[in-house]
Amino acid sequence: MAEMAAPTDAEGIDAVRMTWNAWPRSKVEASKCVVPVAVAISPIRPSPEIPVLPYFPLRCKSCMCTLNPYSRVDFSAKIWICPFCFQRNHFPQHYAMISESNVPAELYPQYTTVEYALPSQSVPPPPVFLFLLDICLIEEEMGFVKSALRQAVGLLPDHALVGFMSFGTQVHVHELGFSDLSRVYVFRGTKELTKEQILEQLGLSAGQRGPKGVQPVQNGMTPAIINRFLLPASDCEYTLNLLLDELQIDQWPVQSGNRASRCTGVALSVAAGLLGACLPGTGARIIALVGGPCTEGPGMIVSKDLSEPVRSHKDLDKDAAPYFNKAVKFYENIAKQLVSQGHVLDLFASALDQVGVAEMKVAVEKTGGLVVLAESFGHLVFRDSFKRIFEDGEQSLGLSFNGTLDIFCSKDIKIQGIIGPCTSLEKKGPSCADTVIGQGNTTSWKMCGLDKSTCLTVFFDISPSDRSNAPGAANQYLYLQFLTNYQNPQGQMRLRVTTIQRKWADSSANSEELVEGFDQETGAVVMSRLTSLKMEMEEEFDATRWLDRSLIRLCSRFGDYRKDDSSSFTLNPSFSIFPQFMFNLRRSQFVQVFNNSPDETAYFRMLLNRETITNSVVMIQPSLISYSFNSPPAPALLDVASIAADRILLLDAYFSVVIFHGMTIAQWRNMGYQNQPEHQAFAQLLQAPQDDAQLIIRDRFPVPRLVVCDQHGSQARFLLAKLNPSATYNSAHEVAAGSDVIFTDDVSLQVFFEHLQRLAVQS
Template sequence: MTTFPEYIAQNEERDGVRFSWNVWPSSRLEATRMVVPVAALFTPLKERTDLPPIQYEPVLCSRATCRAVLNPLCQVDYRAKLWACNFCYQRNQFPPSYAGISEVNQPAELLPLFSTIEYVVQRGPQMPLVFLYVVDTCMEDEDLQALKESLQMSLSLLPPTALVGLITFGRMVQVHELGCEGISKSYVFRGTKDLNAKQLQEMLGLTKPSAAQGRGPQPEWVWFKFLQPVQKIDMNLTDLLGELQRDPWPVTQGKRPLRSLGVAMSIAVGLLECTFPNTGARIMTFIGGPATQGPGMVVGDELKTPIRSWHDIEKDNTKFMKKATKHYESLANRASSNGHIIDIYACALDQTGLLEMKCCTNYTGGYMVMADSFNTSLFKQTFQRVFTKDVQGSFKMAFAATLEIKTSREIKVSGAIGPCVSLNAKGPCVSENEIGTGGTCQWKVCGLDPSTTLALYFEVVNQHNAPIPQGGRGAIQFVTQYQHSSGQRRIRVTTTARNWADAQTQIQSIAASFDQEAAAILMARLAVYRAETEEGPDVLRWLDRQLIRLVGEHTCRVSATIDPNRKQLIPVFVFSVRSLVFNNSPDESSYYRHHFNRQDLTQALIMIQPVLYAYSFNGPPEPVLLDSSSILPDRILLMDTFFQILIYHGETVAQWRKAGYQDMPEYENFKHLLQAPVDDAQELLHTRFPMPRYIDTEHGGSQARFLLSKVNPSQTHNNMYTWGQESGAPILTDDVSLQVFMDHLKKLAVSSAA
């Protein structure tokens, strides 16, 4: 008999799905009492080495309102060559190609092993990959040089048939012609005036009377000036990038350079809209500072007026924010409706306007990367990892995807939170109760990679007085259609089912099926989503109310049936979510929330609750509590917060290191101790996307603040002299510790449950 943790791990490994509850309450009333909704974390392109794509197309249910894909949960009559859809119970005839099937000769899609299966769509043309570089030239020479080298390096990683284009911008915006031999030619646009797609089409000469209308790419003559295959223009473009200079417009002292980012992005979106509608493409935007003129500007050119802060936003003292956000939102909507991805690489010491631009990456599934400079390994390594290939030699990126969900009659889909936009597809399985991007059963995800994870929320709609028969199961089917990086269209189908249980009589089995890690992330995504649209204090109050209800529910109904530790993690995580939702600059918050809303469960858990390892002479490295009591003088700590990897040397270890003991042959073991966390850190630095910031610090060092701000302040200046405590480092803070928070929470939960 498999235990629930094993069952959960198997499902995640095979299907990329983690549910908050793995046995579902069979009535709407009971489901609302559970506090945490029935919800799932779903990774559509979870890497599977044992999943070869099938070279034929899926068999669909013939009912027009259903169209579910044949799967292992369907009932099959092999003699009559019929199958009954497990979602709408329609009986369907198998197509002629299935004439030879029998109990011993089953097609792959009927085998339980293939609850996730991938089909290759044979019809339709193969599409080329399109990469459009949009490059800021208002930056220091050193930064620009580093960026140019990274871009030249990326050309060597692209497939020879991929199409590439280049737009550069400073005070003016230049669209470069790539077909010219021996001469650089570009179309120059004013950075203060926005152009719609029609105007841009005429100015770039992209119109012709015989232009093919409608879907799909335009004939080659339309785009060949601006988008060329890498194999044709590799040398030309490498030279062109090498010759790029800083923006020539003089910048007066006390002023910011005039940067026309809003118009440059608008032209990039418009260019792809005219040439490759409804085809996968990436707009890769590299910016070295905020937009300071034209549509989309986020700050004026006077250096003495700083870019907006949370304080300004609260006081509604933001001159440009609403207008800029509106501009970038319209670009994001245009790009996502055509299946185009927008990536933003923002490298500057100050804020660059990610708060206003976040929708460009969040709606289109693009990457958002934030670093101090283009000359850091953080940017260089991260950018190189975008072009990582799988074992077959294809990019680990998918384009222009759509996700559709089918559900059994007793359950409906409320919405999704993640890098997607709604396709407004109404259907029998759409709930009226919207969570996140709701009111639809189909979403567009323009950019996908193997770690992109969506949070999907469901509503049990079965009424209390209509019991589900004993042994009944609820089923959900995820259908992801996407453009593979090889140019093929593919369809990946995942069908999964869970048992129903009557919460009146089987509360134990529902409680035992609770996946607290998935539930913590699903609730945290809801909190982050609300933080984007509501006032901060309201979100905190909502979080605390949910937590009190959950702990109260646990105390009253579940405590007799399950180990209290099963729900212990959730309060700890919610306590930590506050730092994810608040306490950063507006740009940093947008950056952290962007990654939290797209990463898989393991990475998201690290973001909420960083991992801390201790290295000492007492034995091998061991995980320790993220608590001030873990900071001891004779220890080295390694902290992984997802965005940072930090090595902290305790007071005594730091003194020994300064004295140079590690260089003396008799202290060989001390040398090994110092090296161990460095080796472990390197392993994390080489695999993660985006690459984390690496910090090496010690007791009393200025960067030790990164560790002290994350640990639970169990020892503060208020209680540091308490008798009999283990001597960890006291933290100078007025924040409450986790223990105080938990004690207060239990008191509230019991009083509200009474």
């Protein structure tokens, strides 16, 4: 893993960021801090500084924590004391040479994160990819998706196992093991199937498991049985290409005024059953390519009648989406089955309308799957993202399998739960909190799929006993330890151990430590993840109002001001941009769902919950760069005032990247000045944002949509929607020449901040 280039940022070797870097001592003090005590961790983010140790870790015999740099060591007695439970542990015989001048790597102060390469007897299992293709498509879309699949199979490692299924009105499981004669198993798409029925029809049930005398492997399956459906990529590339050549769109007639009958739910349960029978517990992915809504059988989201629209946010709010709850329940069961098998569901949805991402979200998120939403299988967003999954080297996503995360903490700390792509393993312990956020009631989580940018948010509760509040040197620090077991892309089992030490802040006496330790970016991302969760879980939850009240409380608590004098209000630099983050969050697609479909909202939230802090900040508050003749490229204010006729702006809003040409620039370009030798500088000015946009796109998954537009053009809305409306049609008299106005009733950041000051200083 250490070969991959590591991003440099605020997370350091541990890939950990906290809302508060000094922790309040009590529950009351923590609630006064408004922003929850939370930790964002990227469990397997690569870093060249992390040592890989070729032996098993030493564990504390009392609490099972791992030896780490914060353990106290008595070299003469060969004893180490665990910082979590203060248990004294003897070093085993093979540590006999330990001394002050000869310590093992896990005790080096700079190695707060180490990785153990766990020795294993068996050959690492190959990765498994089961492609599941929707064939209710038009010819053109079918052509696009076939070429993407051919390219994918060509990029897979030779030993990776590949399977192929297609579905429309019925589900077809293609046998790849007989290249001379193609055999297909057909399932009806109308009714729910039990796991036993699926296995029986595929010839995989207990009574049919291979001839006598052949040694079964894994779960009683013989290699011959597995190889009927799953073959190494090098053996089946030719067969698969032939199969794709012959594959036709669904031949079942569709009556006019009707949608095609598509049985996505049955297809997913057959795929899960097939993988569960052949390869339980090994790293496997179902890669579902879906081009429309499920209209048949379990998991359906809309009827076949085209006059019935697909559910909207309004329908969900009014409980007027007849199929929604039933479909979510069905996909929850699929999620449970996949998690118990250790398998991942990846969803590639490409359609102009919705396909049911909102219903399938639970199965993708709980298995740690990837999700990409595009308008067509021919669109760059789909094509480039799909290719990225299979690429190696610099561009590799570092796809890993079968992860588990265990968290240990000092005894005054309780774990409320995790928001992110994982599932609770329901392993209760004394450090489980009463209140649950996300996946809670456990100290251990399962991550069937994870990659180098997967990020989880862990919420903590403070519940000290009276004795532990006594001041003392040993009691100044708190400790957290994260243990991630996973199978890396090469199939080897690894254990990564990250141990964190932070200080308790005595906030009743001195809030300075607290203030200095606040991380505004992490705070904003944690608040946005919590808001998204509450919007989904709590009926009648008013997100804007909740965010406003939280912000007012935070500013009242940490601002400097004289009572009832808003002009005296100032914020410490540690909090100075937090109100701006909240202003942009209130206007973002995570809170304002009015303009988006439930599928889009589910998509945005899934990515918000799994991406790194740096990436999530860009989703909440996009970055803007300005290009002009008289100055080098420079960051610009995310404000309508940044628009000028002689400027080009580059907006990175994470899901889309916008290149916006001012009026004059667009006119000159249309006249072709950039092609004349005397206007070299203009050609370079036009090219610079294009190059920078490609740099952003190259490193991002899913690949963002690139929008190139001109001032006053129809696509300019992609930029205007994200800018602070400091000049609207109400204030048009103040606008600078060549700039722009935004037609909105939204308040500007300045007005928002004035209101905030007035409310925060009220007695």
